[in-house]
Amino acid sequence: MSTLLKLEGVQVFYGASQALFGVDLDLAEGEVLALMGRNGMGKTTTIHTLCRMLPMRYGKVWFAGQDISGWPSHRAARLGIGLVPEGRRCFPNLSVTENLIAAARPGHWTLARVQDFFPRLAERRDQSARTLSGGEQQMLAIGRALMTNPRLLVLDEATEGLAPTIRREIWAAIGALKGEGYSILLVDKALSEIKPLADRCAILARGEVVWTGPPAALDAEVEARHLGV
Amino acid sequence: MVEARREFILNAVIVLALFAVPLWALMAGEPFIISLATRVAILALAAVGLNIALGLGGMVSFGHALYFGIGGYCAGILAHHAFSGTPVAFGLSGTNQMLVIWAVAMALSGLVAAVVGALSLRTSGIFFIMITLAFAQMGFFFTLSWPAYGGEDGLPIFVRNQFPGVNTMRPWELFLLAFGVLLVALVVFAMLRASRFGAALMAIRQNPDRAAAVGISPFGVKLTAFVISGMLTGLAGAMMADLSRFTSPAMMAWTMSGELIVIIILGGVGRLCAPVLGAAILVGFETLFGGWTEHWQLWLGLVLLGVVLFARGGVIGLIAGREGHG
Numbered sequence: 001m002s003t004l005l006k007l008e009g010v011q012v013f014y015g016a017s018q019a020l021f022g023v024d025l026d027l028a029e030g031e032v033l034a035l036m037g038r039n040g041m042g043k044t045t046t047i048h049t050l051c052r053m054l055p056m057r058y059g060k061v062w063f064a065g066q067d068i069s070g071w072p073s074h075r076a077a078r079l080g081i082g083l084v085p086e087g088r089r090c091f092p093n094l095s096v097t098e099n100l101i102a103a104a105r106p107g108h109w110t111l112a113r114v115q116d117f118f119p120r121l122a123e124r125r126d127q128s129a130r131t132l133s134g135g136e137q138q139m140l141a142i143g144r145a146l147m148t149n150p151r152l153l154v155l156d157e158a159t160e161g162l163a164p165t166i167r168r169e170i171w172a173a174i175g176a177l178k179g180e181g182y183s184i185l186l187v188d189k190a191l192s193e194i195k196p197l198a199d200r201c202a203i204l205a206r207g208e209v210v211w212t213g214p215p216a217a218l219d220a221e222v223e224a225r226h227l228g229v
Numbered sequence: 230m231v232e233a234r235r236e237f238i239l240n241a242v243i244v245l246a247l248f249a250v251p252l253w254a255l256m257a258g259e260p261f262i263i264s265l266a267t268r269v270a271i272l273a274l275a276a277v278g279l280n281i282a283l284g285l286g287g288m289v290s291f292g293h294a295l296y297f298g299i300g301g302y303c304a305g306i307l308a309h310h311a312f313s314g315t316p317v318a319f320g321l322s323g324t325n326q327m328l329v330i331w332a333v334a335m336a337l338s339g340l341v342a343a344v345v346g347a348l349s350l351r352t353s354g355i356f357f358i359m360i361t362l363a364f365a366q367m368g369f370f371f372t373l374s375w376p377a378y379g380g381e382d383g384l385p386i387f388v389r390n391q392f393p394g395v396n397t398m399r400p401w402e403l404f405l406l407a408f409g410v411l412l413v414a415l416v417v418f419a420m421l422r423a424s425r426f427g428a429a430l431m432a433i434r435q436n437p438d439r440a441a442a443v444g445i446s447p448f449g450v451k452l453t454a455f456v457i458s459g460m461l462t463g464l465a466g467a468m469m470a471d472l473s474r475f476t477s478p479a480m481m482a483w484t485m486s487g488e489l490i491v492i493i494i495l496g497g498v499g500r501l502c503a504p505v506l507g508a509a510i511l512v513g514f515e516t517l518f519g520g521w522t523e524h525w526q527l528w529l530g531l532v533l534l535g536v537v538l539f540a541r542g543g544v545i546g547l548i549a550g551r552e553g554h555g
Contacts (some may be wrong), residue, residue, distance in 0.1 A: 077444035085442065091435045094428060103443035119260055126233070148444045227500035 003150055003181050004063075005050065005081075005157050006022060006039050010040075012049050022059065022205040028153070034215070036195045036227060037204035039105045043187045044086055049193075052076040053082045058074045074188045078105065082103065082150025086139040086157045086187075090144065096121055099129050099140055107149025114143040117173070135166030142173065153177065154185045159193070161225035171197070181206035191218075191227065203227065231551035239549050240502040245413075247505060255401045264472070269508045270407040273467045276504030277414045278461030278490040281363030284349065284499030285488070286400060286454045287434030291358045292345070292365030295451035295460040300317050300376075300466025300513060303334035305384040305476030312387055321478060327392040328408075338463025339456050346455035350448060362483060369481040383477025397471070407468055410508050411505070414461055419501055421457070423510050430454050462489070462535055481488040491529070497535055497543025 005027040012020040016186060020042050027033045037043050048054045049063050051071040068076050077083070080127045091099050100111055100121070118139040124132060134162035138158060145153060155174065159167040171193050177186060178197060188194055194201070195215040201210040203226045211222055247266060253263035275297055282288040307330050310323025311314065317323055324330060349360040378384045389397045397403050421427045429450050432440040437447040470476040479485070489512065495510050496503025511529065518525035540547040 044429055053442060055440060072441065072446075072448045073438070074441040074444055077442055085439070089436070091432045091439070094431055097538055098428040098431065101425045102432040102445065104425050110260070129278045144443055226448060 003027070004031075004060070004064060005185070006052060006060075006062040007046070008060045010046070010049055010061065011057050012045055012054055013057050019207055020049065023204070023209055024025065025202060025209060026164070027183060027185060028149075028218050030181050032178050032197055032199050034186045034188065034198035034201045035204060036187075036189070036194070036201055037193075038227065039197075041073075043204055044156055045207075047154055047185070049188060050076075051081055051154065061081045071151070077148060077150075080144035080149075080151030080224070082148045082153050084138075084145045084153065084155045084158060088134070088141045090129035090132075090137050090140050093127055093128055095126050096132070096140055097125045099178045100143055102135055103144045103147040105148050109146040109149050114146055117146070117176075118143055123156060130169045135162050135169065137160065137165070138166075138170055139173070142170075152183045152185060154187075156187045158186070158188065160188075167193070189227075191223070230392065235359070236534055236545065236549035239545060240248060242507050243502045243509075244412070245510065247411075251401065251404050260400045263404050263514055264267070266292070267404040267407045267472055268469075269398065269505070270404065270411045271465050271472060272488075272492065272508040272512065273504040274414050274468065275410045275462045275465035276496075276508060277411070277418055278463075278465065279459045279489045279505055280493050280499065281461070282422065282455050283423060283493055284503070285434070286430045286451055286458075288350070288442065288451060288455060288458075289358050289490070290361045290455070290458070291483070291490065292361030292363070293459070293462050293489050294481045294483065295345070295361075295365040295368045296342060296462040297466035297469070297485055297489075298365075298368055298372065298476075298478070299338045299341060300334040300463035300468075301382070301470040301476040301480040302329050302378065302466075303463075304390065304467040304470035305377055305386055307333065308388075308390055309378065309384060310327050323448075325388070325390045327390045327397070327467075327471065330390055332524055334463045334467035335460040339460040340356035342459025342463075344457045346452045346459075349454065350440045350451050351433060362486065365481060365483060365486055369483070372478040372481060381478070383475055383479070386470060386474040386476070389469075389474060393488045397434070403472065410464070410468065414464075415462075415501060415505075422501070426453070430542050489515060491533060493555035495533060495543055497545035500545045503543055503545055510544070 003026050007025040009021040011022050023046055035043055049056055052071050054066060056069060060067055062077055063081060068128050100114060120136055121139055121143055124136060129137060132140060148185060159170050186194060187197065198215050201213060201215050201218060202209050205226050210226060247269060251263040251266035265478060279293045282290050305319065307323045308325055311325040316395060345364045349357055352360060373381050394404055395402045395406055429445045432445060433447045433450055441447055492507030492511055493503055496507035514525055514529045516529050536543060
């Protein structure tokens with residue numbers, strides 16, 4: 001399997017305070033990688049950096065064989081990084097359909113296919129996004145990322161704050177995408193749901209990757225040291 | 230959904246009224262009212278242009294009079310040279326054919342909008358407003374000190390330009406022409422809003438960073454919209470010069486830019502028929518109160534204040550509900 005995404009020694013600062021202290025990460029084509037860690041350890045910063053929404057001071061980001069370190073985020077997205085941002089962040093005053101077609105790029109995923117995948121989005125097509133429930137907004141955010149026909153799907157806290165039944169629906173959808181061979185980068189705290197889905201886990205602590213390995217190798221000791229509350 | 234249907238009906242009423250009033254005036258033999266309706270249609274066309282930038286893209290251009298004036302001067306200068314039989318420049322002759330004039334007006338205002346947009350879209354908010362205003366003022370003072378084409382006295386069009394199959398000297402036929410162009414512009418606006426481009430433009434207005442994260446280039450999309458917007462307003466300028474048979478620096482004055490914004494705010498920012506209703510209200514006030522007091526804008530100002538304070542969706546939003554587009 002070839003490497004799809006590679007981060008090399010990425011250092012990011014917010015003003016004078018350093019958030020990432022040299023993050024190294026790679027993700028192979030077709031792999032599902034879970035990025036884990038406690039709050040404030042740099043998960044979202046890492047994701048925003050690889051989507052080119054944050055400037056780096058040192059380090060490089062490679063995607064699909066290209067050095068995208070200096071690219072603006074819209075070019076990174078066009079190259080195939082499909083972000084489902086934390087907190088969903090749909091365009092609130094646009095209708096569901098408008099949210100989807102705004103992001104559309106040619107490829108397998110069309111409006112009809114996304115509506116098949118999430119039938120609720122077809123039912124709600126003319127409603128403005130702000131009137132949707134949290135779960136529906138999450139489906140819309142995933143659908144919007146799929147409309148860009150990405151090579152890598154990046155999900156930041158996809159099920160945070162959702163009711164258990166909705167969470168199961170979202171996880172089932174992510175599982176279906178994995179089944180189709182999608183490369184996925186997951187950020188989540190829900191260990192029990194990540195474990196069956198992820199091929200590999202990486203744990204961030206204080207702005208560095210401190211552990212990588214298969215989910216099966218995540219023993220109680222590692223969990224307690226890096227993930228426990 | 231109810232709101233969408235109500236807005237559709239309201240739009241139909243607005244457009245039909247703009248057609249019915251001059252039709253009645255034609256029967257009643259009131260050519261002045263037909264000319265007023267033509268003025269409404271052309272101002273509405275200019276505002277449809279601005280509505281693309283302001284309503285869909287959230288770009289508060291305070292300099293759209295620049296494109297209106299460029300359109301006006303295209304009509305004036307080309308007609309002037311056609312009338313006198315002298316070349317415009319580089320041996321190119323003038324013309325009195327509206328279709329040619331419109332094409333030149335749209336091309337030139339689009340070109341200027343591309344330059345102005347490329348420079349001003351690097352900023353946003355109050356800076357964007359001020360830079361667009363500054364460019365329009367440059368155009369205004371340039372035409373003011375351009376003696377070859379009348380300077381501050383302006384440039385008359387002695388014989389109205391021609392359109393195939395239309396007698397443009399007849400008020401009713403000229404109205405039909407302006408009304409037809411307005412309808413086409415409204416269709417263009419509706420198609421643009423329903424397209425991927427329109428959705429991307431509205432997404433950028435709501436959050437440019439989020440839009441960029443799904444692969445939309447905020448600068449490219451906004452610049453394209455700004456150019457289309459300038460082209461439509463430029464076309465309206467060329468038609469307005471023909472209606473009044475006169476081009477002057479006043480077309481580029483900052484008050485003109487302000488009027489276009491007022492038209493859109495009165496009607497409802499981003500609404501399809503806001504330009505038509507807003508232009509009708511503006512021209513209506515100007516005519517009704519203008520004959521009575523020269524301070525008619527005081528009354529318009531009060532209405533505008535009321536709309537801004539109590540009807541943020543404009544008059545259309547007040548009637549059709551705030552839900553809807555944008």
